[in-house]
Amino acid sequence: MxxxxxxxxxxxxxxxxxxxxxxMRSLSQIAARLDAGEPxxxxxxECIERIKDPAGExxxxxxxxxxxxxxxxxxxxxxxxxxxxxxxxYAGVPIAVKDLFDVAGDVTTAGSVALRQAPAAxxxxxxxxxxxxxxxVPIGRTNMTxxxxxxxxxxxxxxxxxxxxxxxxxxxxxxxxxxxAVAVTDGMAMAALGSDTGGSCRIPAAxxxxxxFKPTARRVPTAGTMPLSQTLDSIGPMAATVACCAVxxxxxxxxxxxxxxxxxxxxxxxxxxxxLVLDGMDKEVxxxxxxxxxxxxxxxxxxxxxxxxxxxxLPQVNAKGGFAAAEAYAVHRPVRRARHxxxxxxxADLPRAREPGHRARRQPAAAAQSVDRQFLRPLxxxxxxxxxxxxxxxxxxxxxxRRRPPPxxxxxRRGEAGFAGGGGMSCLRRLGRAQRDPTTTISVP
Numbered sequence: 232m233x234x235x236x237x238x239x240x241x242x243x244x245x246x247x248x249x250x251x252x253x254x255m256r257s258l259s260q261i262a263a264r265l266d267a268g269e270p271x272x273x274x275x276x277e278c279i280e281r282i283k284d285p286a287g288e289x290x291x292x293x294x295x296x297x298x299x300x301x302x303x304x305x306x307x308x309x310x311x312x313x314x315x316x317x318x319x320x321y322a323g324v325p326i327a328v329k330d331l332f333d334v335a336g337d338v339t340t341a342g343s344v345a346l347r348q349a350p351a352a353x354x355x356x357x358x359x360x361x362x363x364x365x366x367x368v369p370i371g372r373t374n375m376t377x378x379x380x381x382x383x384x385x386x387x388x389x390x391x392x393x394x395x396x397x398x399x400x401x402x403x404x405x406x407x408x409x410x411x412a413v414a415v416t417d418g419m420a421m422a423a424l425g426s427d428t429g430g431s432c433r434i435p436a437a438x439x440x441x442x443x444f445k446p447t448a449r450r451v452p453t454a455g456t457m458p459l460s461q462t463l464d465s466i467g468p469m470a471a472t473v474a475c476c477a478v479x480x481x482x483x484x485x486x487x488x489x490x491x492x493x494x495x496x497x498x499x500x501x502x503x504x505x506x507l508v509l510d511g512m513d514k515e516v517x518x519x520x521x522x523x524x525x526x527x528x529x530x531x532x533x534x535x536x537x538x539x540x541x542x543x544x545l546p547q548v549n550a551k552g553g554f555a556a557a558e559a560y561a562v563h564r565p566v567r568r569a570r571h572x573x574x575x576x577x578x579a580d581l582p583r584a585r586e587p588g589h590r591a592r593r594q595p596a597a598a599a600q601s602v603d604r605q606f607l608r609p610l611x612x613x614x615x616x617x618x619x620x621x622x623x624x625x626x627x628x629x630x631x632x633r634r635r636p637p638p639x640x641x642x643x644r645r646g647e648a649g650f651a652g653g654g655g656m657s658c659l660r661r662l663g664r665a666q667r668d669p670t671t672t673i674s675v676p
Contacts, residue, residue: 254281254418255441255471258478259490261421262320265312271323271368272305274421278325278370281419288398288417291390292410294330295337296371301325304368319488321478322366327420329411330372331379331457332356341457342375342407344388345566356455358424358466358483365482370420373410379426379459380559382434384409394439405435411469412439422470422479428459428555432467433674440676443469444476447671451483458562460555473675497531501607504539508608520609527607534607 265271279298282289308323317323328334331341333352340346354360359369374389376382384406385391392413394402404413408425412435415423425432427445436443444467451466458464468479474490482488503509503524512520524534551557 255416257472258321258475261324270309272302272309275301275305275325278419281417288392288413289419291392292374292413292419293371294374294389297369301368301370308366318366321488324367324421325370326362326367327371327373327411327414327423328369329408329425330375331426332359332424333455334359339457342377342386357452361482361485365488373414375409376407379407379431382406382430384435405438407431408435412436412441415441415469422468422475425467425469427465427467428463432469433672436469437674441469441471442473442476442675444480444673446480460558462554462558496527500533500535501527502535502537503607504542505536506538506540507542512609516609
């Protein structure tokens with residue numbers, strides 16, 4: 232096994248844990264406290280207090296807070312718990328909802344001002360309905376990258392939540408599920424719902440130090456959710472631990488929310504692709520990734536390096552924007568026609584945009600046969616940059632978030648573009664077992 236830290240020329244010195252981490256609790260810990268008699272109303276009040284704290288990030292994280300509705304639901308679950316009649320051990324646990332899910336009575340704006348006058352949703356999205364049925368209590372709608380079209384987490388309309396690792400500098404949280412990630416790190420919700428097309432759960436989870444999971448798209452219904460790319464969109468959870476995400480994933484998929492026991496990694500084979508994903512890593516990321524591989528290897532896992540040369544085709548596949556750009560254009564064309572009819576471009580060619588991507592998704596399947604369908608890769612860099620500046624060689628996709636300067640309160644903030652990975656091996660097998668598809672991925676802190 233290659234030593235990526237030695238290649239980088241440094242020893243591994245983990246960065247300090249954020250103070251916000253003290254506010255995070257696992258769902259099993261919360262369920263135990265509720266079972267011991269702690270009222271769920273106290274959980275709701277605690278979260279709302281943090282949301283309203285003027286020294287916190289509540290104003291940038293939440294676009295709407297369901298204060299009284301959440302308290303009413305918590306009181307009802309407390310009564311049911313006294314009669315041993317709750318729908319699950321998690322009844323009364325507050326969750327945050329990304330602003331692209333339909334909630335009955337709300338306008339789904341997807342982090343944009345363009346849809347403020349759209350009709351309100353008449354019913355909950357199936358994912359929201361399933362979470363309610365299991366007893367989870369929506370506490371508010373969270374901020375996000377406008378229309379989910381970026382991994383940075385910047386929003387020029389509603390502000391940008393700051394990363395808990397460095398509030399003073401004002402690092403970006405990652406996106407597009409930016410508010411959902413910070414809601415969890417800061418204890419404004421015990422878990423959150425997000426969406427993931429090309430990293431929108433996993434990127435903010437990685438940057439903020441929590442867990443984000445992207446399941447196979449067909450596993451969780453996307454009805455009642457503002458789409459970005461109907462080919463790639465998935466609905467996934469964000470929470471403090473992998474075990475938490477396993478519980479939430481089960482609920483979202485319509486399965487019983489049963490806590491899974493840790494699965495031993497001894498004998499499992501994990502692949503480390505050598506093409507593209509390890510290029511240009513920052514030293515801290517290289518060291519952290521090496522530490523994670525060492526920990527897996529020490530637990531008995533086999534680390535297998537594979538070329539996976541198909542990844543080299545990604546620049547060609549995405550040269551014209553790929554799935555997301557073409558399909559997002561089709562989704563938002565009515566809005567553009569209504570607002571900018573004189574400037575609309577109607578030349579979208581979805582079949583042509585899809586074909587290279589479908590080929591690129593099929594080819595790695597052969598490489599996956601030699602391992603237990605587990606690919607390990609880091610986010611490649613961590614060096615923060617001020618908004619408006621680009622590192623040489625940075626993908627041009629980042630440029631779209633910097634064409635327009637952030638609002639005055641965000642100017643001067645610097646963006647973090649990576650994470651230090653490691654640990655978090657519980658329940659990985661369970662999450663992979665339910666979805667046998669290469670698009671199933673998870674980010675662990």
